[in-house]
Amino acid sequence: MLVLLGGNHTNYISDNTTSTEQRGGEEEEADSSLTSMEKDFDSKLHLQNNNNNNNNKIPVRAKSFAFRAPQENFTINDFQLGKIYGVGSYSKVVRAKKKDTGKVYALKIMDKKFITKENKTSYVKLERVVLDQLDHPGIVRLFFTFQDTFSLYMALESCEGGELFDQITRKGRLSEDEARFYAAEVIDALEYIHRVGLIHRDIKPENLLLTAEGHIKIADFGSIKPMKDSRITFLPSLASDEKACTFVGTAAYVPPEVLNSSPPTFGNDLWALGCTLYQMLSGSSPFKDASEWLIFQKIIARDLRFPDYFSEAARDLIDKLLDTDPSKRPGAGPDGYAALKKHPFFEHIDWDRLRMISPPKLALDPNAPEADDVQNSGWNLSHVGDGLGRYTDASSGATSSSDCYAHVTRLASIDSFDSRWQKFLDPGEAIVMISTLKKVNKLSSKKVQLILTDKPKLICIDPAKLMLKGNIIWSDNPNDLNIQVVNSSHFKLCTPKKVRTFEDAKQRAWQWKKAIEGLQNP
Numbered sequence: 220m221l222v223l224l225g226g227n228h229t230n231y232i233s234d235n236t237t238s239t240e241q242r243g244g245e246e247e248e249a250d251s252s253l254t255s256m257e258k259d260f261d262s263k264l265h266l267q268n269n270n271n272n273n274n275n276k277i278p279v280r281a282k283s284f285a286f287r288a289p290q291e292n293f294t295i296n297d298f299q300l301g302k303i304y305g306v307g308s309y310s311k312v313v314r315a316k317k318k319d320t321g322k323v324y325a326l327k328i329m330d331k332k333f334i335t336k337e338n339k340t341s342y343v344k345l346e347r348v349v350l351d352q353l354d355h356p357g358i359v360r361l362f363f364t365f366q367d368t369f370s371l372y373m374a375l376e377s378c379e380g381g382e383l384f385d386q387i388t389r390k391g392r393l394s395e396d397e398a399r400f401y402a403a404e405v406i407d408a409l410e411y412i413h414r415v416g417l418i419h420r421d422i423k424p425e426n427l428l429l430t431a432e433g434h435i436k437i438a439d440f441g442s443i444k445p446m447k448d449s450r451i452t453f454l455p456s457l458a459s460d461e462k463a464c465t466f467v468g469t470a471a472y473v474p475p476e477v478l479n480s481s482p483p484t485f486g487n488d489l490w491a492l493g494c495t496l497y498q499m500l501s502g503s504s505p506f507k508d509a510s511e512w513l514i515f516q517k518i519i520a521r522d523l524r525f526p527d528y529f530s531e532a533a534r535d536l537i538d539k540l541l542d543t544d545p546s547k548r549p550g551a552g553p554d555g556y557a558a559l560k561k562h563p564f565f566e567h568i569d570w571d572r573l574r575m576i577s578p579p580k581l582a583l584d585p586n587a588p589e590a591d592d593v594q595n596s597g598w599n600l601s602h603v604g605d606g607l608g609r610y611t612d613a614s615s616g617a618t619s620s621s622d623c624y625a626h627v628t629r630l631a632s633i634d635s636f637d638s639r640w641q642k643f644l645d646p647g648e649a650i651v652m653i654s655t656l657k658k659v660n661k662l663s664s665k666k667v668q669l670i671l672t673d674k675p676k677l678i679c680i681d682p683a684k685l686m687l688k689g690n691i692i693w694s695d696n697p698n699d700l701n702i703q704v705v706n707s708s709h710f711k712l713c714t715p716k717k718v719r720t721f722e723d724a725k726q727r728a729w730q731w732k733k734a735i736e737g738l739q740n741p
């Protein structure tokens with residue numbers, strides 16, 4: 220997720236250098252943020268008309284309200300933890316089976332101290348409050364929350380089919396029938412989201428999850444923006460939260476009007492839908508380049524090219540969704556979603572029976588650990604929970620240089636907004652490029668975080684354990700450090716003693732080459 224804003228980072232820097240006692244205070248702040256929010260909600264608002272307020276399942280803004288997903292007194296020991304589904308910028312999501320009921324959830328685990336330090340409290344609260352009120356088969360459901368001294372937990376509907384992004388990567392690209400099905404399910408859920416007065420603001424293949432059968436569920440509601448007449452109930456402090464005014468999203472899917480600081484509209488999500496459909500059909504996003512800045516230039520210039528194999532209908536739909544005027548995008552005009560649904564690309568889609576249609580066959584990951592396989596998931600209980608140790612200590616070893624952090628914010632790719640990596644840097648050292656990659660060995664592959672800094676330094680981190688896995692000895696001499704691009708998603712780092720092969724699902728192999736060679740020949 221991309222968040223471009225000024226002040227918060229400066230605040231963060233001073234947080235980063237606080238004493239242990241002060242940090243204890245922050246923990247309490249995070250601790251109280253959700254608890255007080257829930258208490259606030261419960262005390263200010265009473266359960267009213269909860270059974271009969273939504274015939275068509277659209278929440279009605281009511282004076283009285285209570286959380287549908289309760290805050291439980293569970294502990295992490297009530298769950299059997301399985302594989303890690305993914306790591307977000309401020310959370311880990313793990314498959315968790317409730318021991319007494321056998322029910323499986325995707326448990327989103329957030330470190331309180333980290334959330335406070337990173338100013339992510341508003342994201343967490345927003346996601347909690349919004350997910351609680353949304354009720355649509357195409358949206359990930361929140362069942363309950365709980366917390367302990369160190370962590371906040373959200374028990375989400377488990378999407379065992381993984382991300383749409385992985386389907387695109389594994390299949391190379393999707394057929395028009397496959398893309399049509401997924402796009403239709405996204406549109407169905409997006410129509411609901413817009414009808415209740417929310418803009419998602421981070422629609423992309425990574426946030427479109429799949430059930431075990433292969434149906435779409437939209438996830439990640441930390442960036443949503445409520446419109447004035449939203450039917451979702453917000454706490455006053457949330458509705459006017461400063462985050463609502465910040466620039467959020469992901470570089471490649473950001474519409475031009477957002478780059479021009481126009482206020483958010485539903486059209487923002489329709490642009491991102493157009494980019495996502497393009498990516499499904501071609502294997503990569505329509506606006507790509509070596510840096511975010513260059514991507515933004517392409518978006519502003521609407522530098523859009525279609526591969527020959529796109530059908531006329533697909534080309535026309537994407538072209539219309541990527542209209543520079545957000546109000547002209549189908550779905551944003553006066554006849555609402557009808558314009559989008561009746562586009563020739565969706566000619567044979569039965570919109571009323573979408574969820575009854577058999578989804579495309581999922582391409583499975585041959586290296587994936589078994590769902591309940593804790594051993595090979597990189598997970599262990601010492602990562603979470605009261606008295607069990609911490610999985611994140613963003614403060615330890617973190618640089619104290621405010622210049623450094625500002626520098627990181629400017630230079631690095633989106634991931635480096637995450638200060639977990641700061642502890643691997645020296646004071647004043649800045650990240651130039653960072654990606655979650657697969658390090659491919661002969662018989663297996665392992666997820667690593669590859670970080671290139673301006674020192675220059677190239678290191679591999681285990682992103683689950685937050686441990687240094689390797690330091691690739693830097694040399695300006697290409698005979699001693701050489702990067703060979705195999706294709707857009709694979710590259711080799713060659714040193715005299717070792718050749719390491721990496722797979723970048725986001726196809727940034729050429730970007731890695733450019734970044735490394737740029738530092739070898741400044």
Ligand SMILES: Nc1ncnc2c1ncn2[C@@H]1O[C@H](COP(=O)(O)OP(=O)(O)OP(=O)(O)O)[C@@H](O)[C@H]1O
Binds near residue numbers: 306308375425
């Ligand atoms: N309900 C779920 N079921 C299965 N996997 C999930 C679920 N929710 C999230 N995930 C996986 O966990 C990963 C991390 O999710 P999370 O919501 O913490 O962050 P994110 O949306 O990826 O990142 P960010 O917070 O940086 O936007 C996701 O990319 C996704 O692959």
